[in-house]
Amino acid sequence: MTAKPKFAMYWAASCGGCEIAVLNTHEKILDVDANFEVVFWPVAMDAKYKDVEAMEDGSILLTLWNGGIRNNENAEMAHLLRRKSQILVAFGSCACEGCIPGLANLSPLNEIFETAYHTVSTENPQNIHPQVSYPAPEGTLTLPTMNPVLKTLAQVVDVDYFMPGCPPESHQIAAVIDLVIQVVQGKAELPPKGSVIGCGDSTVCDECPRTRNVKAITAFKRIQDVAPLDPELCVLEQGVPCNGPATRSGCNARCPRAGAQCIGCYGPADDVIDYGARLITAFASVVDAREPAEIEAILDGIPDPTGQFYRFNLADSLLRAGKGAAMSRPNAITSGGKP
C-alpha cells in the first residue's frame, strides 16, 4: 500500500474556509483517501513539523497550500513544503492573492496590534501585548514574528498551480482531485506549470444568466438601497457595483444568481495584471456623465474603493501594500501599543 502517492494540505494566514471546502466535497474525500496517503494535514490529522522535515525531498506528490504568508512560521513552512512536494498548489484566494488577510497590508504592524489588543472591542483588562519571546521560569517561550506585510505564496516560493476562490467551489475541487488521480493513473496530463486551475477562462459574466445591455451608469448604489433588485437584469446596470466583469469565471456566477453582486473572490482573469486597476477603468468607462463634478458625485457612490476593487487582491496587486505597512519593521510588534 505504500505505493500510494502522498498528499498534504496546510493552512497559513487564512480563515479555514478552504479546508472546509475540501471536506465539503463529500464522498469525493473518500477518493482522496483511496488514492493518496495523507501524510500531513493539521486540520484533519495529528502530525508534527519534524515529521515533515524527516521526509525525503520531493516525496509528497501534491500539497494544497491555503493561506497567505504573514509571519516567519508561515514562510518557513512554505519553504519546507516546497522542498518536500512535487506539486505545490496555491489553494484559495489567500494563497493566490492575499484575500482578506491581505487587506491588513494597508496598516503598519503597530497599528494592527493596537487595534487587535487595545481598542474598545477587545477585552484586555491586563493590557497584555504579545511578544515574540518571553522568559518563563520553565524556559523561554517564543511566538512567530509577524512580517511587515502579508505576501502571497508565490511571492515567497515557487508555485506550480493556482486555484482561486474564497473558498474554491467544491465542484471545482472535486474536478481537480479527479484530474490529479487521472494523471497518477497515467490517463491525463498535467496542465502547463503556472496555470490557474479549477476555474474558467473568462469572467463571471460569462456564467451569469442575467440580461445585459450597453451600460450607462448614472449612480452607484449599495445593494440594500436598491429595492427590489430586478432578478433578470445585469446587477451592474442597476447601479450596484458588481465585480463580475473582471472576476474569473468558475463559480457559476453564484452571487449574481442569488441576487447579490459579485465581490470578486475568483480573482483576475488571464492576462490581467492588476485586478483593481482593471475594474476601476471598467467602471469608469461606463459612468454616464461628462462634467467632472457629476462624475465625482457618481463615483462617490462607491464608499470603500479599496474594499470594492482590492478586497481579495491587494497583496498581489501592483500596489501590494499601503506605504505605512510597506515601511513598518518586524520588531514594531514589540513596541506596538506602548508609547
Place this chain on the structure above:
Amino acid sequence: MIENHKPKIGVYVCHCGSNIAGTVNVDDVRKWAQEKLGPEGVVIARDYKFMCSSLGQELIEKDIKELGLERVVVAACSPHLHEKTFRTAAEKAGLNPYLTELVSIREQVSWVHTDKAIATEKAKSLVSGTVQRIAYNTPLEKQKVPINANTLVVGGGIAGIQAALEIANAGFHVYLVEREPSIGGHMAQFDKTFPTLDCSACILTPRMVEAGTHPNITLMTWSEVTNVSGFVGNFDVRILKKARYVNEDVCTGCGICTEKCPKKVIDTHYEAGLGYRKVVYTPFAQAVPRFPVIDRPNCTFFQKGTCKACEKFCPTNAIDFKQEDEFINITVGNIILATGYDLFDAGRVTNYGYGRLPNVFSSIEFERLSNSAGPTGGEITLRDGKTKPETVGIIHCVGSRDKNFNNYCSSICCMQSLKFAHIVRERTGADVYEFYIDMRTPMKAYDEFYQRVLDEGTLFVRGKVAEVTNAARYPHEKGKLIIHVEDTLVGKQRRIPVDMVILSNGMEPRHDAKQTGQTFGISCSSDGWYIERHPKLDPVSTMTEGIYIAGCATGPKDIPASVAQGAAAAARVLDKILQKEVEMEPIRASVIEENCSGCRICNSMCPFNAIAFIGDLKVSRVNPALCQGCGTCVAACPAGAITGTGFSNEQIFAQIDGLLMTV
C-alpha cells in the same frame, strides 16, 4: 517573438548634426547597444550624422540585406517626423514596415536635457526599451478603405466659404453648416477692409451668393453639428437644423414679414447692440440665404399666443409656427472646421470703462457705426447718435499681449486701428490719437497704409494706456473722457482729453471651441485655438486624420490669410478625395472571444462605433474596418479580453523591462 527565437535587431543612432550629438554621447550609446544589448538580439549598432539622409537610409537597407536583420531600431527624432522615412527604407529592403521603430532621443532627450551624462543614460534606456519591445512586433498589413467624396465645412465665414467654393468648383459635393441665420461671419459686419479700403460687402457678397446657389453646395444655416463618428473617409455626422418657423421651400425672401412684424429688439449680435432688428429677421440685407428666422424667445405669438402678423401678410404662406427642430444625418469623407473667433469682451479691462462710460466703443461697435448700412448710416457719432466727436482716442492691444488676459498678439488690431483712424479723419475731420505698444504692420501693403495714416495727421502715442476716466482734474477736461497714459517716447505721464474712445479689442477662441473640438476629436492649445498637425509644415491639418482647420479657428489672422487657409484646407481635402482610398494604419484592437464574457462594458466605449455585440454568441467583436486603434476599449475591458496590435501586453511589459534595465 516566435518561441525561443531572438530576432536579429539592428540599432542606428542618429547625431542629427549637433541636435542630438550636442547633448547625447552618441558613440557611447552605440557601443553600449552593441555590447549590452547583444544578448537581446542586437547584431549591429551604428551611428551616423544624419540617419534620414539617403546615405543613412542606405545603411539600414544594406544591413537588412547583408546581415539578415529582422528588426530595426532607429534612435533619432520623433516618430511624427521620420517614422515613415525609416519604415519605407526598411520596406525597400524587404522588411515589413511595422518591424521598424523609432526612438525619440531628440524631442524626448537632447532637446529637453542639458546634462550630457544623464541624457546619454536616458537615451540608452529608451533604446533598450524599444529593443526589448520590438522582438514582439509582428508584421502588419495596411488596409485600404474607400473615401466618401462629400465634404463637411463647418462655419460660413470667409474661410469656410472659400474652402466650400474651392471643393465645389472642383466638382465635389460640400455641406456648408453655419450656426447663424446667414453665412458671412465677421466680415459681413465691416464697412471697409484694410489695407486697400475696399468695401467689405462688395467683395464678400458675391462669394456668399455663389456659395448659396452653387449646385454642389448644400447650405445649412441656423444649424449645428451635434455628433460626429467614424474616421477619415467615412464620417457619420448628425446636424441639428434649428426651426426657422419659415418654410424655406416657399419663402421668396421678399421681407414683408419683417416689415410687418410689430416687435423690435436690440440686435446684440450683428449690430453689436447699436441697432434694432425685428423679431422675424434676416441679419442683414445681403444675407444668404435670404430666408428670415423667427427669434422664438422674443416672438409675441410664442409668448402670448397672439399676433401672427407675419403669417397674415406673407404672400406665400411660408410662416410655419409648427416647425420643429430637425436632425439630419449625413456621411462625409473629410471635414473642415472654419469656426472663426469671438471678440474679446472689452468690458473685462475695467479700467478702460467699456460698458460704464457711454462714449467708450468696442472695435466691432465702431465697425457698425462706420458701416453705411449700419445704425447711423455710416455717420460717426457719440452714443447719443447725434454729436460728432472732435477728438478720438484709439487704444491698441485691448485684451491682447496682456498677461492679465491673453498673451498672444491678435495680429489684426494695429491694422484695424489704423483703418479706424483713417475712417474717423475722413468722415469727421476729428483729431485722432492712437495709443500703441508696438506697431505691427508686416503684411503686404500694411506698412504703406501706416505711412498713409501718419501722413493724414493721426497722432501716435507710444505707451500702454493706464486708464480711461471721466473724472476731470482741469477745466479743459470737463465733459471729456481722459486717457491717462505714459508716453514712453517723451518719457512722461500724459492726460489726453477726447470725446470718444475706441478700444481695439482683439480676438479670442470661440467660447465653445473646446466643446466643438471634442465633437470633432481635435484639441485646443493652452490659448484655446485649434492645434495644427505641424505649426509650420502642416498648418491646416490636425492630429485627427480627415479633420482640417482654417481661418481664425487656428489663431488670429486677417482676411487674406483666412482665405488662403480655406483654400489650403480645400486642397488637402481634394488630395484625399482624388486618392479615392485611404490607407489605414493596421493598428487595431481585437477581442479574444474565448476570454470575452459579453459583459458589454466596452460596447459604448468606442469613439468610432467599431464594437458590436453578437447576441447569439454573447461576445463583443471589433469591426477592423472601423477600428482606429485608439486603445480605449483595450483599457476598458475588465477581462483583459481585448488586445491592440502594436500595443500587446507583451510589447508593453517588455518595453518597461527594457526601460528599467540598468544602463
